[in-house]
Amino acid sequence: MIVHFNDSDPAMLPAPSQDKTGPQLDFAAIFAAMRRNKRIMFLSVLIAVGIGAVHVQTSPRSYLAATEVMIIEEFAGSAQNFNRPATLAQNEITLDSARKVLESQKLALAVVDALDLHARPEVLSSESSLARQGIETMRGLILGLLPAEQGAPTQIDPDTAEQLARMSAADTLRQGIEVRREGRSSVFSIRYTSNNPQFAAEVVNAYGQAFLADQLIGNVEASSSVLDWLHDRLMVIQENSAQAALKAEEFRARSGLLTVAGESIRVQTISQLNSDLAAATVELAQIRALKTVYAELSELDPIEFVRSGAAGVRVPAAEFAAGQQRLLDLQQSLDDVERRQGPGHSAAIRLRAQIEREGSTLQREIASLYETTRNAARVKEAEVEMLRASIEDFSNENLQLATARVELQSLERQAGILDALNETYLMRMKDLEQTQTFPVANVRVLSVSDVPEKPVAPRKTIIMGFMLLMGTMVGGGLSVLRDGREKVIRTSDALYDASGRPFLGYLPMLTLNEVKALPEPQEAKARPVLPRYNRLRKSGTCQQPDPFRYPFPALKHPRSHYTETLRNIRNACETSALGKSGYVLGIVSLRPGEGKTTLAKNLAALTAVSGSSVLLVDGDVRTSGMSQRLGQSEGVGLRDVLQGTAAMHNAIRKETSTGLHFMSSGFSPDDAHAGDSLYSSRFRDMLDEARSRYALTIVDLAPLGPVSDARALLPAIDGLVMVVEWGRMPIGLLQKTLSMDPVLYKKILGITLSKTNMTSLRDYTRLDETGNYYDVYASKHA
Structure with missing residues (x-):
């Protein structure tokens, strides 16, 4: 008999896992950990926001x-209008220099003197926040514990003390001043932050006036110094420029580098010779062509000369053209005579003789023309060679003068540079003379600061947002750390990594009523069979127990996630049982109370209603949990079969709603030798008989951890389905159990996670897992 389980719904097998290569930051897992640890997240955010609020309230305003x-280069109507515009690089250098001046100690000292800051140092001191005060207090306590340096106090004169106070005030002021360039413009913003708004406005306004005065005085002093230097330098440049121009003209005349219309005479001569050479080359080619034609015609005999059509050759000679015409007329007359009188007529013979004489005459003229053309070709060839030689001579001379031309160009460039430099210095000198007459600073104060009314610090929104973000990050880190230390199995990936066996699905947490699923009242009452059962056992004539009815939760909710996982387990058994005449499946767990009994009875019922013959055996003989759940503790059972007091068919009872056959344990919880009976050969014989009668035999086995009953039956069982409780099974325990028993490992078809909290599961699994989409196919009442 071949095992085949019928079902109207297709199996939902787990999707193959993708290869994970390299370290990856799994944001989905991080967010899931944060959702799972809501209390940690709440406390972290609350503490961070509280710290931020305290900081905001205690920090000084x-x-x-x-x-x-603004740094400017020219004013309308001022002397600076005569300046040439500076390049972009020069502007950047100027602006960078202006920034350095604004940040300099000299300008800070000018502001200190203008506001008399060294006499009132309290205005430069700033209030501290509560956190900074605590740090400073701790720092003072630590320094107080250190031994102080011993030394005599130094006496300082009043002038030195005042100078030191000015320098200290300037350094403090420079630390608080912020100079910022506005974009790519030449405008600078001078900013100062203080706890006193009136003092902040005084400082920045004083900075603007001090910078304006510094630039005005600096321009006048710089112009006076530069003007003296320019005057002396200009005299030297003018003298050098005149000498350079004179040297260039002398070298030009001495080297013969004269020019006409801006071009060298030698270059013009070479250009003309190249033109003549090109014309002579063309004429030579034409003469050579005529010579070739005349040579070919002169070598023909008179008759062949006439037949070849020499009469039609174009020759630039009047006498030859007249002979050609006569020859053409004779040829035409011959054609007329031969057409009228025939080729043998005397007139035709006479005409042929005349044509031959006339052809000989033309051929002699052709020979004469050939000699004339050959002489002309020799003359033209000599002319071409002469032109080439002249061009080569002039080119060699021009090449020899290349060094002289380069030196002349260098002298001319030097003279031009000196002349341009002279013009530049003259223009700059004129500008500086006008600057001294009308001193103008290239700085303009664009705005004067008012007393600020609104504080810029502490920034409540930014601080609270930052602390909220920090609290979230710390809470997320603690959540991930806590999840990393949790060594229990909650997901299919964790189960596969720990066991290496296929994952068969999640079994959702059932309610207490669904787990117990007690029979209806009229069928759940205990039948008074015990006396009859005892009498039959003593007589050895046990009869088959009465049928019963049990409401299985999986059948009440056929489209639930729990039932779908049962179908997946059934399909795994069907795949493993191909080609066998019966299949014995064991349901096992590591610890008691993990849900193996509930899985076994519901799987058996689901398979039975599909039309397959199924036997469910309560093999957990120490507790008989299956028999108690089904309300079938009394009567003939497995114990009688193993002891030989009852046949197998007499120990089987039928569940009427599914057609499921069930064999109860029959053992009492007080039976100390119940586990020993599983080692007998009768149990294996019973399973062999079950293979011949049933397509599927499901045995509810004892847990692997407390007792060894399940391991005793491994040789007689075809496959195992292990039940692991969701969120309670330690990873190390599962790995240790499977690694210590290779036979057990090979027998396991797959593992399922029972008592799964499906709501909490979404916080542990990825959003793309197929199980998260099962609700699309589940009914509303599943």
Whole structure:
């Protein structure tokens, strides 16, 4: 008999896992860990926000004042209009120099003197936040514990003390001043932050005025110094420019590098010779062509000369053209005579003789023309050679003068540079003379700072947002760390990594009523069979127990996730049982209470209603949990079969709603030798008989951890389905159990996770797992 399980719904097998190569940051797993640890996340965010709120409330208010200055190169109507525009690189250098001046100690000292800051150092000191005060207090306590340096106090004179106070105030002021360039413009923003808004406005306004005065004085002083230097330098440049121009003209005349219309005479001569050479080459080619034609015609005999059509050859000679015409007329007359009188007529013979004489005459003229053309070709060839030799001579001379031309160009460039430099210095000198007459600074103060009213720090929104983000990140890190330390199995990936066996699906958590699923009241009452059963056992004539009815949860909800996992387990058994005449499947777990008994009875019922013959055996003889769940503890059972007091068919009872056959345990919980009976050969004989009578035999086995009953039956069982409780099974325990028993490992068809909290499972699994989409196919009442 071949095992085949019928079903109207297709199997839903787990999708093959993808290869994971390289370290990857799994954001989905991180977010899932954060959802699972909501309490940690809440506390982390609450603490971070609380710290941020305390910081905001205890931090002193800071006010920002700002003024703007612009660096300009020219003013309308001023002397600077005569300046040439500077390049982009020069502008960048100028602006960078202006920034350095604004940040310099000299400008800070000018502001200190203008506001008399060294006499009131309290205005430069800033209030500290509560956190900074705590740090400073700790720092002071630590320094107080260290031994102080011993030394005599140094006496400082008043002038030195005042100078030191000015330098200290300037350094403090420079640390608070911020100079910022606005984009790519030449505008600079001078900013200062202080706890005193009035003082912040005074500082930035004083900075703007000090920078303006510094630039004005600096321009006047720089112009006076540069003007003296330019005057001396200009005299030297003018003298050098005149000498350079004179040297260039002398070298040109001495080297023969004279020019006409801006071009060298030698270059013009070479150009004319090249033109003459090109014309002579063309004429030579034409003469050679005529010579070739005349040579071919002169070598023919008179008759062949006439037949070849020499009369039609174009020759630039009047006498030859007249002879050609006569020859053509004779040929035409001959054709007329031969057509009228025939070729043998005397007139025709006479005409042929005349044609021959006339052809000889033309051929002699052709020979004369050939000699004339040959002489002309020799003359033209001599002319071409002469032109080439002249061009080569002039080219060699021109090449020899190349060094002289390069030197002349160098002298001319030097003279031009000196002349341009002279013009530049003259223009700059004129500008500086006008600058001294009308001193103008190239700085303009664009805005004057008012007293700021709104504080810029602490920034409540940014601080609270940052602390919220930090709290979320810390909470997320703690959540991931906590999940990493949790060594229990909750997902299919974790199960496969720990066991290496196929994952058969999730079995959702059932309610207490669904697990017990007690029979209806009229059928759940205990039947008074015990006296009758005892009498039959003593007489050795046990009869088959009465049928019973049991409401299986899987059949009540055929489209539930629990039932779909049962179908997947059944399909795995069918795949493993191909070609066998019967299949014995064991349902096992590592620890008690993991849901193996519930799985066994519902799997048996689901397979039975599909039309297959199924036998369910309560093999957990120490507890008889299956028999108690089904309400079939009394009567003939497995114990009687193993002891030989009852035949197998007498120990089987039928469930009427599914057609399922069930064999109860029959052992009492007080029976100390119940487990020993599983080692007998009768149990294996019973399973062999079950193979011949049933397509599928399901044995509910004892847990692997507490007792060894299940391992005793491994040789007699075709395959195992292991049940692992979701979120309770330690990974190490599962790995250790499977690694220590290779036979057990090979027998396991797959593992299922029972008592799964499907709501919480979504926080542990990826969004793309196929199990998350099962609700699309499940009914509303599943």
